[in-house]
Amino acid sequence: MMDFFTHLFLPIAVVYVLRSELFEHPLAFALAGFAILPDADKIVAVPGGLHSVVTLLPIALIVVLVERGVAGRLRYAPVAIALLYSHLLIDVIDGNFMVLFAPLLETGIQLGYPGDVVLGGKWPVVIQGELLSVSIREPQPVPGGRGGPGTYAFLKKYGVLSMLVFVLVVSPRFTGDG
Numbered sequence: 001m002m003d004f005f006t007h008l009f010l011p012i013a014v015v016y017v018l019r020s021e022l023f024e025h026p027l028a029f030a031l032a033g034f035a036i037l038p039d040a041d042k043i044v045a046v047p048g049g050l051h052s053v054v055t056l057l058p059i060a061l062i063v064v065l066v067e068r069g070v071a072g073r074l075r076y077a078p079v080a081i082a083l084l085y086s087h088l089l090i091d092v093i094d095g096n097f098m099v100l101f102a103p104l105l106e107t108g109i110q111l112g113y114p115g116d117v118v119l120g121g122k123w124p125v126v127i128q129g130e131l132l133s134v135s136i137r138e139p140q141p142v143p144g145g146r147g148g149p150g151t152y153a154f155l156k157k158y159g160v161l162s163m164l165v166f167v168l169v170v171s172p173r174f175t176g177d178g
Contacts, residue, residue, distance in 0.1 A: 001094070002096075003153040003154060003159040004155065005156075005162055006156070006162045007036045007086075008036050009162040009163050010086075010158075010166070011083050011086040012083065013165050013166040013169045013170070016166075022075070023173070031079055032083065034063075034081075034083040034084045035084070035087055036087070037050065037084060038050040038056065038087040038088065039087070048098075048099060049102075051087070051098060051100075051102075052088075052101060052102040052103070053101055054102065056088075060084060063084075064081070095112055096110065097135075097140075107137065107138060108138070109135070109136050110134075111132060111133070111134055112135065113132060113133070114129045114130050115127050115128065115129040
């Protein structure tokens with residue numbers, strides 16, 4: 001699974017680049033919480049329970065209804081929903097097995113990247129093997145997963161990179177350079 005910091009910082013940095021006008025008030029950065037919300041399923045001991053398009057739908061609808069009811073328009077709700085679903089996208093891209101339509105379907109998807117870049121030889125650069133593999137299957141038990149059930153990587157290399165991207169993208173706003 002992707003680490004906490006990647007889920008937190010990468011999507012909000014992308015949103016900031018695409019829709020910086022939404023961040024007039026610094027409190028708007030709290031929207032990043034929607035990007036980590038699906039991992040609340042680990043706290044309630046239902047691994048994968050909020051890692052589904054179907055189970056996130058009620059949350060998305062509540063967000064829309066609340067903003068429409070309070071503000072009479074939709075400004076932040078679409079961003080909150082995009083951040084919510086970005087979690088699933090990042091996990092799929094990371095190569096995790098995901099049952100995206102649970103509990104309606106038990107079949108899930110997993111991406112793999114088995115190709116290797118070979119430098120030198122007859123051609124200067126050659127891709128050996130498949131660039132992308134897609135596996136669509138039923139869930140299978142994972143023997144001896146790292147740390148056991150409920151374990152969640154807090155910070156890994158992509159989390160550090162995501163934090164740095166976030167700081168580089170957002171810092172000009174606070175230093176007066178952007």
